[in-house]
Amino acid sequence: MQIATWNVNSLRVRLVQLLEWLAANSPDIVALQETKVTDGDFPVAQLEAAGYRALFNGQKSYNGVAILARAPLSEPALAIPDFEDPQRRVLAASCDGLRIVNLYVPNGQEVASDKYEYKLRWLRALQVWLRAELVRYPRLVVLGDFNVAPEDRDVHDPAAWIGSVLVSEPERAALRGLMELGLNDVFRRFEQPPQSYSWWDYRAGSFRRNNGLRIDLVLASAALAERCTACRIDRGPRSLERASDHAPVVASFEI
């Protein structure tokens, strides 16, 4: 079973790329972030024709998440419990005996900004929720755009990035807090090419220079992590004309 995550940065703009990528890769479950479409505008029919059911949690202009799956999706959750948040950044569902939690973690903009404090509060509330989810659902996958590079090896130029948003120590500590619940970054269970990243800024030729960060993650509970057989970043879609600034990440499980 293949489970993927992809920040598409506008589903409207990226729909054709997504459909072609689905046809070429046939993942079983796909978590999308930054769909930027309201639920009424979600392209249900096109995805259904491609063989995918969909759950979505969208808003106008910003954010928005969706889960696509070949098998039925059930038990949707649209928010972190007991955390007031008008931004649509969370979508959880059960599928094929797994619990999938799709996240678009706040970017944080700049260390010490209001958006940064919101990001840290958001991650704390997320940790409380995921602790409970792990009790309810031992087969848990938490994936998406985490907007945090876990370690310096996930950063193209750690010296230049030190202390910045996406790599700052409080953000990394919050991410470690999630992992210490028993969620494994499955990408690091396998040998990977050096300088593996999942996001490259649109500016300054970042992709061409491979000036990226690895901020799109697939975390799996212990019971699932041991069944993970591969995890790779697919740079293909990032090299297309009019690409998203993120590449898809695909994890394979023997289930």
Add this chain to the structure above:
DNA sequence: ATGGTGGGCAGCCCA
């Protein structure tokens, strides 16, 4: 150091 690009929606917000 700044600003470089891209998406959304209407001159600026967000990444």
